[in-house]
Amino acid sequence: MPVMTGQGPLYVQVREMVVQRIISGAWQPGDLLPSEFDLAAEFGVSQGTVRKALDTLAADNLIIRHQGRGTFVTTHTPQRELFHFFHLEGQKGEKQMPATSRLTGVTNRRASRIETDRLHLPANTHVFVINRIRNLGGRPTIAERIILPARMFPELGQLAELPNELYQIYEEFFGVTIHRAVEELRAVSAERDEARALGVATGAPLLEIDRLAETVDGTPVEWRLSRCDTHAHHYLSEIV
Amino acid sequence: MPVMTGQGPLYVQVREMVVQRIISGAWQPGDLLPSEFDLAAEFGVSQGTVRKALDTLAADNLIIRHQGRGTFVTTHTPQRELFHFFHLEGQKGEKQMPATSRLTGVTNRRASRIETDRLHLPANTHVFVINRIRNLGGRPTIAERIILPARMFPELGQLAELPNELYQIYEEFFGVTIHRAVEELRAVSAERDEARALGVATGAPLLEIDRLAETVDGTPVEWRLSRCDTHAHHYLSEIV
DNA sequence: TATCAAAATACATATATAAGAGTTATAAGA
DNA sequence: TCTTATAACTCTTATATATGTATTTTGATA
Incomplete structure (x- = not known):
């Protein structure tokens, strides 16, 4: 009892x-x-x-x-991540699985001050940094940086493939289940590198999505910064 | 029975x-x-x-x-509109009542094609168009255009004052209760007039919030296009 | 002003039936 | 005899009813 x-x-x-x-x-x-x-x-x-x-x-x-x-x-599937945690859709409301991602880097380094702040990490902690470009509708649309506490994701850098939808991987390989996310959205100007990667002009407006994702017990485990081209897509939010 | x-x-x-x-x-x-x-x-x-x-x-x-x-x-209060239907907050999470609005125009005119589309209106229908600049934290932050079907809001133009929070007005004066809203967010470049009104550079990135608000029976009754300066504010979205 | 009663939602228990999913047993066909 | 299809059974959530207690709010009264 x-x-x-x-x-x-x-x-x-x-x-x-x-x-x-x-x-x-x-x-x-x-x-x-x-x-x-x-x-x-x-x-x-x-x-x-x-x-x-x-x-x-x-x-x-x-x-x-x-x-x-x-x-x-509850368990993660790629479909659940797409429909529940991904709010970009096409102009006609199409919400398609991003078909391809171009991984531009996975590194393990010491966390910056703001990273330790955001992820509630002790000083001198290591993080994995994943950079990638995600395509929607066949075009590069999202430039994304994902910061993960290294100690919760051991050997992440050694996975042969990282799929578009990561949350099932977090759960299966590392026992980390994302339960909730808070996103702050801003309009920003594209910097040169990301502009080139997304095929837009330097200085073009991008929708920045600053996401902090947490587990059930409220531990922040993923900081994800996405910069999105909203020419053909928009972020959907419903208020009831 | x-x-x-x-x-x-x-x-x-x-x-x-x-x-x-x-x-x-x-x-x-x-x-x-x-x-x-x-x-x-x-x-x-x-x-x-x-x-x-x-x-x-x-x-x-x-x-x-x-x-x-x-x-x-359920009934509308300004507080409910602010906390439920308004997602802009300051960088530290402050959500304050927009203290002032500058009304730049209220007109009654024939609806455009896209307006009839969005609001499911018959052709040759009239709409009220409200333009205003809303201040957050003492600065002009949101340039807003609100389109309302004239037949549902008779004599709107004759109201002496339009407060910042409109939904209680819709309900009290016109019997129109907003129940749900869908918002599409994009990053856009500031055009000259709105840039001047918001005190930003022409071409600066703005967060565009395209909202369609509905009543309980699903009738779209308000189309609201807000263009927001996100230097000091962001749009908050929570995913559970 | 304090107390009490009435009204209403909120919580809790117990029980029965309906609906859906999966497994097992039985019958039919090759 | 083996395989496949069908029916029956079991388990579980979903719906529904009935009843009692607890908590909160409000209004009336002393």
Whole structure:
């Protein structure tokens, strides 16, 4: 019988117990959770209370529930990353898988001051820096720099291939699951190198997306700076 | 006894009945709905079923529920518009009420082709066009054009003052409640007039926010094009 | 001003039925 | 006899009802 926290409504306590098991790795991405009735017995609450807890976890995308099959810890697929974490689409609303990426560099170096700030790293920490150009609709559209704490991504530089969608790789190879991201968008002027790489004029307007991605426990694990040509694409945001 | 649609789960039917009453104006923004028990009696379902329906409506911001007080149709306040529908914030995350706006024009004219397209208007329809410059942190930051169907906003041009936050005005004076908005973001170059108004160089990069705002029944009622200086501000987007 | 009652949502439990998915058993065909 | 198709069964989530308790808000009264 696991010990309930004793704080707040029962369904919130159940929720927190489940989150803890996900964070601790007891339940891995893709794992099947026990049934509602089994969890109710284990936690000493009613099935309805477990249901309410699981409903909130599903609403927050920590689990996914399938009638007749069960309840699973959310896991990354390339499709999920594209539809959930990628907001660029074509002018007619087409959201296509970026077909190709040109990797322009993967390096391991000491983190800069701003990198340690952004990723909450101790001083003198190493990071991996991934630079690449992503194509949309056949044209170079995004110049991207990704900063990852080296200690969480050991041997990243030795992977033979890095696909366009990285989040499944983070999860499978390094046990790092991205749960949430905050993006700040600005309009900036293209600098010479990226202008050349994207096929636009130096000084042309680019949409800069400054993303910090976190795991379930709130640890920032990826800083991604994308500079996007928005001639044929736009960033979509829906407010309800 | 209202007639249930007969399609799908009961709680979905209850939800649709409630939405219909909001759309039809039987329940106005700010109105207090009958209690769960009363609605259950009226619709001939259990209180738990009404609760489930109301929970989904609350999750979609159509109603707001207060323990001990009751359930209310969501209504606009300037604060809600700012926190919910306005995504520009300062570099440190400050989200302040734009203190001033300079109205540069309100005109009533025939809608252009693209305006009829965007707002689903018949040909030869009139629109109100509002142009203004909005200040953030004391500086002109947003050049904005708002297109509204004239027939839904009669006598808009005769209002003595237009505040920064318009959605409460739409609701109070014209019975038009904004429920949802879709925004497309691009990086563009500042044209001469707006550059001068915003105090930036002609050709400087601006963040263009192209917003279409809809009512509960999906009718597009506002097309808003904002061109923003992102030197001191950024657009925030959260992905969970 | 403090207290109490009424009203309403919020939480919790218990139980039953419906719907969907997967597995196993049985029947039919080659 | 082996393989394939179908039916039955089991498990699980999804829906629905009923009931009780807890918490919050508001208004009335002393």
